[in-house]
Amino acid sequence: MGLGKKFIGLLAIVLVVGCTQSDGQQEQQQKKDWALALHGGAGAISEDRPDSVKQAYFDDLDEALTIGEDILSNGGSAEDAVEKVINYMEDNPRFNAGKGAVFTHDGEHELDAAFMIGNTREAGAVTGVKTVKNPITLARKVMETSEHVMFATEGAERYADKVGVERVDQDYFYTESRYKALQRALEQEKEDDGKQSSLVPYEDKTALYADGEKFGTVGCVAVDKNGQIVAGTSTGGMTNKKFGRVGDVPIIGSGTYASDLVAVSMTGWGEKIMRAVSGHTVSAYMKYKPATLEEAGDYLLQDVLNPGEAGMIAVDKYGNIYMDMNTNGMFRGSSDSEGNREVAIWD
Amino acid sequence: MGLGKKFIGLLAIVLVVGCTQSDGQQEQQQKKDWALALHGGAGAISEDRPDSVKQAYFDDLDEALTIGEDILSNGGSAEDAVEKVINYMEDNPRFNAGKGAVFTHDGEHELDAAFMIGNTREAGAVTGVKTVKNPITLARKVMETSEHVMFATEGAERYADKVGVERVDQDYFYTESRYKALQRALEQEKEDDGKQSSLVPYEDKTALYADGEKFGTVGCVAVDKNGQIVAGTSTGGMTNKKFGRVGDVPIIGSGTYASDLVAVSMTGWGEKIMRAVSGHTVSAYMKYKPATLEEAGDYLLQDVLNPGEAGMIAVDKYGNIYMDMNTNGMFRGSSDSEGNREVAIWD
Numbered sequence: 001m002g003l004g005k006k007f008i009g010l011l012a013i014v015l016v017v018g019c020t021q022s023d024g025q026q027e028q029q030q031k032k033d034w035a036l037a038l039h040g041g042a043g044a045i046s047e048d049r050p051d052s053v054k055q056a057y058f059d060d061l062d063e064a065l066t067i068g069e070d071i072l073s074n075g076g077s078a079e080d081a082v083e084k085v086i087n088y089m090e091d092n093p094r095f096n097a098g099k100g101a102v103f104t105h106d107g108e109h110e111l112d113a114a115f116m117i118g119n120t121r122e123a124g125a126v127t128g129v130k131t132v133k134n135p136i137t138l139a140r141k142v143m144e145t146s147e148h149v150m151f152a153t154e155g156a157e158r159y160a161d162k163v164g165v166e167r168v169d170q171d172y173f174y175t176e177s178r179y180k181a182l183q184r185a186l187e188q189e190k191e192d193d194g195k196q197s198s199l200v201p202y203e204d205k206t207a208l209y210a211d212g213e214k215f216g217t218v219g220c221v222a223v224d225k226n227g228q229i230v231a232g233t234s235t236g237g238m239t240n241k242k243f244g245r246v247g248d249v250p251i252i253g254s255g256t257y258a259s260d261l262v263a264v265s266m267t268g269w270g271e272k273i274m275r276a277v278s279g280h281t282v283s284a285y286m287k288y289k290p291a292t293l294e295e296a297g298d299y300l301l302q303d304v305l306n307p308g309e310a311g312m313i314a315v316d317k318y319g320n321i322y323m324d325m326n327t328n329g330m331f332r333g334s335s336d337s338e339g340n341r342e343v344a345i346w347d
Numbered sequence: 348m349g350l351g352k353k354f355i356g357l358l359a360i361v362l363v364v365g366c367t368q369s370d371g372q373q374e375q376q377q378k379k380d381w382a383l384a385l386h387g388g389a390g391a392i393s394e395d396r397p398d399s400v401k402q403a404y405f406d407d408l409d410e411a412l413t414i415g416e417d418i419l420s421n422g423g424s425a426e427d428a429v430e431k432v433i434n435y436m437e438d439n440p441r442f443n444a445g446k447g448a449v450f451t452h453d454g455e456h457e458l459d460a461a462f463m464i465g466n467t468r469e470a471g472a473v474t475g476v477k478t479v480k481n482p483i484t485l486a487r488k489v490m491e492t493s494e495h496v497m498f499a500t501e502g503a504e505r506y507a508d509k510v511g512v513e514r515v516d517q518d519y520f521y522t523e524s525r526y527k528a529l530q531r532a533l534e535q536e537k538e539d540d541g542k543q544s545s546l547v548p549y550e551d552k553t554a555l556y557a558d559g560e561k562f563g564t565v566g567c568v569a570v571d572k573n574g575q576i577v578a579g580t581s582t583g584g585m586t587n588k589k590f591g592r593v594g595d596v597p598i599i600g601s602g603t604y605a606s607d608l609v610a611v612s613m614t615g616w617g618e619k620i621m622r623a624v625s626g627h628t629v630s631a632y633m634k635y636k637p638a639t640l641e642e643a644g645d646y647l648l649q650d651v652l653n654p655g656e657a658g659m660i661a662v663d664k665y666g667n668i669y670m671d672m673n674t675n676g677m678f679r680g681s682s683d684s685e686g687n688r689e690v691a692i693w694d
Contacts, residue, residue, distance in 0.1 A: 121622040127593070128499050148592045149618045152475050152499040155591010244502010245495045246474070253600040253624035271496045275468040277600035280624040284631030 032319030033225050033337035034072035038064055038085050039323070040095045040331030041216030042267045042311025047329075047346060054345070057094065057331060061343045064088050065333040068222060073337065078224035079117065079140065082232040086113075086136040089218035090234055093175045095331075096216030098134055101173045101236025103182035106243055109173040111236055112250040115139040118229035118258030123149050125250040126156040131167040136234040138165045139250075150250065178239070185240035217249055219256070219265030221315045229317055231256050231263035231279070238270070248273035253280035261286050261317055262293060268310030268327065276304050282314060297322040379666030380572050380684035381419035385411055385432050386670070387442045387678030388563030389614045389658025394676075394693060401692070404441065404678060408690045411435045412680040415569060420684065425569040425577035425610075426464065426487065433460075433483040433581050436565035440522045442678075443563030445481055448520045448583025450529035453590055456520040458583055459597040462486040465576035465605030472597035475500040476507070478514040483581040485512045486597070497597065525586070532587035564596055566603070566612030568662045576664055578603050578610035578626070585617065595620035600627035608633050608664055609640060615657030615674065623651050629661060644669040 040061060067088050068081040090098025101109045113135035114125035124143025127150070132138050141163045142151060151159050160167055217235035224230075233256040235249045247270030248255035255266045257279025264279040278300055285296040293316040301312060301324055311325030313332060321334045323342075333343040387408060414435050415428040437445025448456045460482035461472035471490025474497070479485050488510045489498060498506050507514055564582035571577075580603040582596045594617030595602035602613045604626025611626040625647055632643040640663040648659060648671055658672030660679060668681045670689075680690040 123622050125593075128502075146589075147618065148589060149621050150593040150598075151589075151591045152593050153501075153591060155475075155589065158590060242493075242495060242498075242502065243505060244498045244500060246472075246497035246499050251497075251598055251600070252621050253598070253627060257624070271494065274496050274599050275470050277604070277624065277627040280600060280627050281631065284628065285635055288632055288635035 035319035035336035037334040042330035045329035078222040078230035114256035382666035382683035389677035392676035425571035461603035
C-alpha cells in the first residue's frame with residue numbers, strides 16, 4: 001500500500017467518525033426523570049386584551065401544567081399525563097377543543113384528535129366527531145383497542161359507543177364567543193362579494209390570522225420516568241371551515257407524531273402543517289441528519305414553514321423541551337423534573 | 348497557527364466535503380425526459396392461478412402503462428399521466444379501487460384517494476367517499492380548487508358536486524368476487540368464536556394476508572419533461588373494514604407523498620404504513636442522510652417496515668424508478684423515456 005492509499009484510508013476513517021459524531025454527542029446526555037410541554041394554540045394573538053383576560057389564560061395554562069406535573073412526578077405514565085392535560089383544556093371553553101370548539105361553516109362542531117406513543121409507534125386518531133366530549137380520550141382508546149389507527153365521522157362515534165367513551169349533544173360545545181366569531185366570518189365572506197372562499201389561493205388568506213380567533217388547538221407532549229414518549233393533540237378546527245374538512249391534527253406525522261426520539265404536537269395553519277408533514281419532519285431531521293431537537297425544531301419553523309403559519313411543542317427522549325412558533329404568540333407551558341417551569345403566551 | 352491547528356482545519360474541510368459528497372454525486376445525474384411507475388396492489392399473491400387470469404393482469408398493467416407513456420412521451424404533464432393511469436385502474440374491476448372496490452363490514456364501499464405535486468407541495472385527499480366514480484379525480488380537484496387539503500365522507504361528496512366530479516350509485520362498485528370475499532371474511536370472523544376482531548392485536552392478524560384479496564390499492568408516480576414530480580393513490584380499502592376506518596392512502600406523508608426530490612405511492616397494510624409515515628420517510632431519508640432513492644426505498648421496506656407489510660413505487664427527480672415490496676408480489680409496471688419498460692407481479 002502506497003502512502004497515497006494509506007492517506008485515503010485514513011481519510012475514510014476520519015469521514016465515518018466525523019459524520020456520526022453529532023449522534024454520539026446526543027447519546028452522552030443524561031435523561032431527565034420526566035418532562036412535559038403543552039400548548040393551547042398559536043397565531044396572531046393580540047396583546048391589547050384586558051389584563052384580566054390575559055391573567056385568566058395564564059392561570060388556565062398553569063392549572064393544565066400542574067395536572068401533568070402531578071401525574072409525572074408521582075411516577076405516572078406519559079400517556080396519562082398527555083390525556084389528562086388535554087382533557088382539562090378540552091373541558092375549558094377558553095381553548096378551541098372540546099367545549100369551546102369553533103363553529104363550522106354550517107354552524108356545527110367537528111372535532112379532531114390524535115394520540116401516539118413513540119416507543120412502540122402505536123397511534124390512534126379520530127376526525128369529524130360531533131358528539132364526543134373528549135376526542136383525545138377516544139383517540140387513545142382507538143390506539144389501545146382497535147386494529148385500525150384512524151376513524152372518521154360517524155364511524156368514530158360508533159366506535160366511541162363501543163368502547164364506552166362519553167358522547168354529548170352538540171349544544172354542549174356551544175359558547176357565545178365562538179358563535180359570534182362564526183357570524184363575523186360569514187359576514188366577511190359576504191363582503192368578499194360572493195367570491196367562493198374555498199377557491200381563493202392560500203396566499204390571499206393570511207387575513208384569516210388577523211384576530212387569532214379562527215384557529216387554535218390544544219396539545220401536550222411528555223416523556224415519563226420509564227422513557228415512554230407520547231404526543232397528543234385535539235382541536236375544534238377552524239371557524240367557518242367547510243363540512244368534512246380534515247386538518248393536520250389527526251394526521252399521524254403532521255400535527256401529531258412521536259418516535260423513539262421525540263414527541264411533537266403542532267398548532268396553526270393545518271393545511272400548511274400537513275403539506276410539510278411537520279411532526280415527522282422533526283423526527284426524521286433529528287434521526288437522519290443527525291441533529292438535536294433544537295436544530296430540528298428551528299429547521300421546521302424557519303426553513304420549511306413560512307412566518308405566521310405554526311407553533312410547535314416537543315420533548316425528546318432525554319427530556320429536552322422545545323416550544324417555539326413563527327407567529328407572534330402561542331399559549332404554552334412546560335415543566336420538567338429538574339424544576340424548570342415556564343408559562344408564556346407571547347415571544 | 349501551529350501545525351496541530353492547521354491539521355484540524357484541514358480535517359474540518361475534509362469532513363464537510365466528505366459528508367456532503369453523496370449529495371454531490373446525485374447532482375451530477377442526467378435527468379431523463381420522463382419516467383413513470385404504477386402499482387395495482389401488493390400482498391401475498393398466489394402463483395397458482397390459471398394462466399389466463401395471470402395474463403389478464405399482465406395485459407391490464409400493460410394497458411395502464413401505455414396510457415401514461417402516451418401522455419408523457421407527447422409532452423403531457425405528470426399530473427395528467429398519474430390521474431389517467433389511475434382512472435383506468437379505478438374503472439377496471441380487477442383492481443381494488445373505483446369499480447371492483449372491496450366491501451366494508453357493513454356491505455358498503457368506502458373509497459380513499461390522494462394526489463400530490465412534489466415541486467409545490469400542493470396536495471388533495473378524500474376519505475370515505477361512497478358515490479364518487481373516480482376518487483383520484485376528486486382528490487386532484489380538491490388540490491387544485493380548495494383552500495383545504497382533505498375532505499372526509501359526506502363533506503367530500505358535497506365537494507364533488509360543487510366541482511362537477513361524477514357521482515354514481517353504490518351498485519356501480521359491485522363485483523361478485525368482492526362480495527364473496529366479504530362473505531368469507533364474515534364467516535371467518537364468526538368461526539373466530541365471537542372474538543371481537545378489532546380487539547385482536549396486530550401481531551395476530553397476519554392471517555389476513557393469506558389470500559391477498561383483502562387488501563389492494565392502485566397508485567402511480569411520474570416525473571415529466573418539465574420536472575414536475577407527482578404521486579397519486581386510490582383504494583377501496585380492506586375487505587370487512589369497520590365503518591369509517593381511514594387507511595394510509597389519503598394520508599399525505601404515509602400512503603401518498605411527493606417532494607421536490609421524489610414521489611412515492613405505497614400499498615399494503617395501511618395501519619403499518621401510516622404508523623411509519625412511509626412516503627415521507629423515503630423523502631426525508633434521501634434529503635437528510637443524504638441517500639439515493641434505492642437506498643431510501645430499501646431502508647423503508649427492510650429496516651422500518653416488517654416482511655409482509657408493504658410494496659412501494661417511486662420516481663425521483665432524475666427519473667430513477669424504484670419498485671419493490673416485502674411481500675411475495677406486487678402488481679406493477681414502469682417505463683421511462685430511455686425505453687426501459689417492465690411489467691411484473693412476483694419477485
